[in-house]
Amino acid sequence: MDFMRKEIEELIGKKLYRELREIETPQGKRVVVEGRELLNFSSNDYLGLAKEFDCECLEKWGTGSGASRLVCGNFKVHRELERRLAELKKTEECLLFSTGYMANLGVISTLAGKGDLILSDRLNHASIIDGIRLSKAEKVIYPHRDWQFVKDYLKKNRKEFNRCLIVTDSVFSMDGDIAPLNELFQIKDEFDAVLVIDDAHATGVVGWSSLELFNVEPDKRTVIVGTLGKALGTFGAFVCGSKVLREYLINKCRSFIFTTALPPFIACQTLKNIEKVPERRKRLIKLINFFKKLSGIESSSAIFPYIVGDEEKALKLSEILLKKGFLVPAIRPPTVKESRLRITVTSEHSEEEVEKLWREIKGG
Template sequence: MKWIEKELNQLKEKNLYRSLRTLSSPQGKEITINGRRLINFSSNDYLGLAKEFCQECGKWGSGSGASRLVCGNFEIHEKLENKLAELKKTESALLFPSGYMANVGVISTLAGEGDVVFSDELNHASIIDGCRLSKAKVTVYPHKDVDTLEYLLSKERKNYRRSLIVTDSVFSMDGDVAPLDKLFKLKNEYDSILIVDDAHATGVVGWSSFELFSLTPDETTVIIGTCGKALGTLGAFVCGSTLLKEYLINKCRTFIYTTALPPSIVCQTLKNLKEVPERMKKLQSNIEFFRNLTGINSQSAIFPLIVKDEKSALILSHHLYENGFFVPAIRPPTVKKSRLRISITSEHTKEEMEQLIKAIKL
């Protein structure tokens, strides 16, 4: 196993080695790492809901006991699915244990040999892996480049049975938003299915990224979201037509062959949904303040601070740590250009945001 040690040493030499940081506090605006209290500017807990805990949810026990198709389908699962479908303006929704499993499962179920998938080059790793597992032809188009995508569709679509256009709505490392209005038009023109990963949009830009474009999902639209970010718990959901839900229940391997989400977690998610509207207003106010403060034109709670190289990212991250801020360095292969990914939450104060920028400039 010497090759493992050799590869790890190579990562260290390139400033690409990673290690786990252990929290001894609940998730939140302030966290404790190695006995040190830090202001957290790295979390996806955009609405500060991850630390919420309702004793009432404990009545469901600690586990679900089986997959949904065996005896793990609880009434509260279906209650949350109905609520999420309502919020996303779709006919139905289906819960998954994680966003990764939702993306991998849905893409590999809807596409196969003889099909083609058009994927934005900055899509999340779970989308990339779903495309690979599908065994479909995968065509990657330049980031948000609708003209190139249209050219590729006009050239390739006719050669394949089914066509999928897959994109993040809010991109997790850059914070920008996909041109969903134009993608929606293209999926109609070229008889395609549009799959949108709404993970970093739900509860941040609105209940759905489609609200930004005054769009209403239709039967060839699939919206994938997560409960583990702004909603503060765990799990994911796929929103679309009733026919799609029925198909996934019968064909999607990452739904069929896995234990269902614990009903206690589902119960907590339903409780957290009630808190979203007011906290989302505060978050959007903080986003606007930080945008004006930094000049970084992010459309979401994610603000990328691009640096020269991997070593510079590590040095700046350590400098902020020493000054009481937690903002980890993000390096390849997660991104092409190293950066600090600053994420704003509804709980941050203006003073804390100003102090962060002051520390960065020191």
Template sequence: MKWLKSELERIKEQNLYRRLFHFESPPGKVLELEGRKFINFASNDYLGLASAASLECLRRWGAGSGASRLVSGSFTVHRELEKELARLKKTEDALLFSTGYMANVGVISALAGKGDLILSDSLNHASIIDGCRLSRADILVYNHCDLEHLESLLKENRGRYRRCFLVTDSVFSMDGDLAPLDGLFRLKRLYGAVLIIDDAHATGVVGWSSLELFGLTPDDTTVLVGTLGKALGTFGAFVAGSSLLREYLINRCRSFIYTTALPPFVACQTLENLKLVPERMALLRRRLSFFRNLTGINSPSAVFPYLCSSPERALALSEFLRERGFWVPAIRPPTVKQSRLRISVTAEHTEEELRLLWSSIREFELTL
């Protein structure tokens, strides 16, 4: 295993080495590390709900589920949350998963198989990419948000396959941009495809669902994947769609069948957090509007990418901000092609904190 050491050395030489930081404070706007406090601009806790805690949920349901859902790990609070998520997403039903990664990998590999075609956006999340690979379907990657390229691939290839799936993030996690869902709806209907949308970074940010922005309502060929661990502040994930889809996934989705169920107290806490979402979402929108106007970064979401010319420059900017009390880690290859700082704005940030962060970034640029 000596090759591991040499590979790590190579990663370090390329300024791509990563390490874990262990914070001493609970999740939230302020992080404490080695006695220092930092304003956190790296979290997906967009509504500031991750620190919410209902002791009653823990007392009522305990710390774990004890088994998979199909054995003895399925509780009434799971079902209550699924029904509420389906209502909010305007679908017939929903099914909880233990993580967002498992939801994407599971739903794609359960629905698509040999003899099928998947068309995937070039900037889709790693969990989508892995789900496509596990499905054993043929995969074509279309240029990012490029409907013309996607339709050309459909025209050329759709007729050779029994089933077809279009797969996309709604809000892309590293660029913060939005998929052209209206165009994707048109193409799925025109070519007889199923549209799978990862709504992880949209839920609770742009609305309850990204489809709201386009005046669209999900139908029986629409599958929505969402997470509980971002704006909703807890942990886990879900797939929302038709009742028939839910029934099929319970019987055929390996990442649902063969894993311990989401702890029921997490489902209980999520239901509590959902009550707070509308007010927090309105506050977040005001913060996002302020930061867009301040920076000129025209992101429709809570993710604001600040692109850097190299991994070294991204690391230097991240360290510069850390010295000034801001936590904004550098994002580098292979996570993204172009290094950057991924600035996450939350409902907890004040306008003054946003102004100070941007002022520090501009100060860094002037020192070079």
């Protein structure tokens, strides 16, 4: 097993080594790490809902689900949440998954296979990339947000394949920018394709759905994947789309069929958190606009990339901020091409706290 130690030493030499940092308090804008209270500017808990809890949910549903949903783990509250999410996403139906990774992995590998084509944005999440690999479909990685490339490629090659999927994050997790969904929506109609949108970082931040930004409503060839563990503050994931899509995934999707169901108390808590989203989102949008103006960093979401470029510099700046009382980890390859600080703001942060962070970054 010496290969493991050798590869770890190589990562250390390249400043790409990673280690876990223990947080001793609930998730929030302030967390305690190794006995120190830090202002947290790295969380995906965009609306500050992760520390919310309702004892009624635990008392009613308990902590576990007991089995997969097709065995005896399918609870009434699961269905209530699915109907609510479908309503918010403006789709016919919805299906809960245990994690966002499993949702992307399962949906993509179930909807496409040999003889099919998948076009994927170069900056899509790792779960999308792995779902494409598992599908064994022909893959084309198109330049970031380049809808014209997608259209030109399909004009030349669409007839060579059976089914076609266009897959994209809506809000990209490391850059905070938004996919050209309006154009991709039109392209999927023109070329008889299915558009798969990962709304993980969009849900509850840019609206209930990223398609709202373009005044577009999903149709039967639109699949929307999302997570509960970011702005909605709990855990798990969902896939929204047509009625036949839900039925098909229940019967064919391995990452749904062969896994323990989401604990029902989490579905219950998510329903309660959803009711708190509109008011908190107003505060978040106000802070996003404030930080955008303050920093000059272009972003259409709560994610602000501060590009450093060099792994060692990114680590050093992150450590300086840590000493000053800010938790902003360095993000390095292979997660991103250019090393950076990935700054996230939440509805809990104040303008004064954001200003303080920016002063320290510029001073560092």
